[in-house]
Amino acid sequence: MNNHVTFLEIDGKSLKYNLDYFKNKIENDTKILLVVKAFGYGCDAIKIAKYLENDIDYFAVAYTDEGITLRKAGIKKPILVFHPQIPNLYLLIAHQLEPTLYSFKILNAFLEIADSKLLLNYPIHIKLNTGLNRIGFSHNDVPMILSNLTANSHVKIASLFSHLAASEDLEEKEFTTNQINNFAVIVKQFYKHLTYRPLVHILNTSGVVNYPQAQFDMVRLGIGLYGFGNDKKETNQLKNVVSLKSIISQIHTIQPGESIGYNRAFTSNKLMRTATVPIGHADGISRKLGNTNHTVMVNGKKAPIIGNVCMDMIMIDVTNIDCNETDEVIIFNSQEMLLEMATKAETISYEILTGFSNRIKRLLKY
Ligand SMILES: *Cc1c(COP(=O)(O)O)cnc(C)c1O
Secondary structure: OOOOOOEEEEEHHHHHHHHHHHHOOOOOOOEEEEEOHHHHHOOOHHHHHHHHHHHOOEEEEOOHHHHHHHHHOOOOOOEEEOOOOHHHHHHHHHOOOEEEEOOHHHHHHHHHHHHHOOOOOEEEEEEEOOOOOOOOEOHHHHHHHHHHHOOOOOEEEEEEEEOOOOOOOHHHHHHHHHHHHHHHHHHHHHHHHOOOOOEEEOOOHHHHHHOHHHOOOEEEEOHHHHOOOOOHHHHHHOOOOEEEEEEOOEEEEEOOOOEEOHHHOEEOOOOEEEEEEOOOHHHOOOHHHOOOOOEEEEOOEEEEEEOOOOOOOEEEEOOOOOOOOOOEEEEEOOHHHHHHHHHHOOOOHHHHHHOOOOOOEEEEEO
């Protein structure tokens, strides 16, 4: 456990707390799909999927190989792949992953394979574009989809879904309500022609918070599980899941006039003490955080990052902090600290979480 020094600590109890928080916002019979794409929002998809498999109904990943990784780790629950690629469809089937079909190109490619492999009722998911304009069939495509699928016993529509463009933004309420209403109209069209009822879902985390009336049969929970809500108020209701910790590798005494780091970006005008920490921009610490734009915590005190962020290390000012080599350095251990880091790096929580390199170890604590 101590052979690495920079690690992301994932708090399992907080994961369960946050999951329950969202369960309490939806009906008892609404299913939960847990989104564990992008390495589980940077938190280790395998560990999280194993830990929560019995508490949820479905998993989703973005790409086929992410789903294969989960299957190889022994995950048995259904796994929806949001954006499978045509060349991966054989592999997808071999690992019992469920494809999102979002255009006639990929629908027909899948149907051809399903036919040649004599699949029976293989679960597929139809993605409708209702305004995000990213991937999805349009409303006009529905009759053609139905004529391709109603008499086809090789596949069965496990779900119909769409994705909101601005569920977090209440100023876009009219647009979002329109998306939801149009989606409901399309769903009715499917219901009219199918002899069975696919699951229906459109809400992501902020959708659950802002539009619970549109929960249909299932909601897709991502960022909220990891402790981040729509806004400060919502985030405060959630528990912090992720902490990023490192240690002091070396302490230097710096004389007035000496410089620190690459390009001599910082020059000291006084006698000072600096500490070197083994985490850098290759690990997800933006270069925008350097040059005293951001601080980390050492023994309860704020230590500014000085000079440029290096690929593998940062140097921090510990002149006024009582500390020694091997002491702990906390990059963040609260949502507030991560959000401050995101603001300073001119980005959002999602990008911070998913941007940590895989040389940072993830430890799930529970
Ligand atoms: C990533 C993603 C989600 C999860 O969104 P959060 O805002 O993290 O809850 C849900 N649905 C789709 C289609 C996604 O791509």
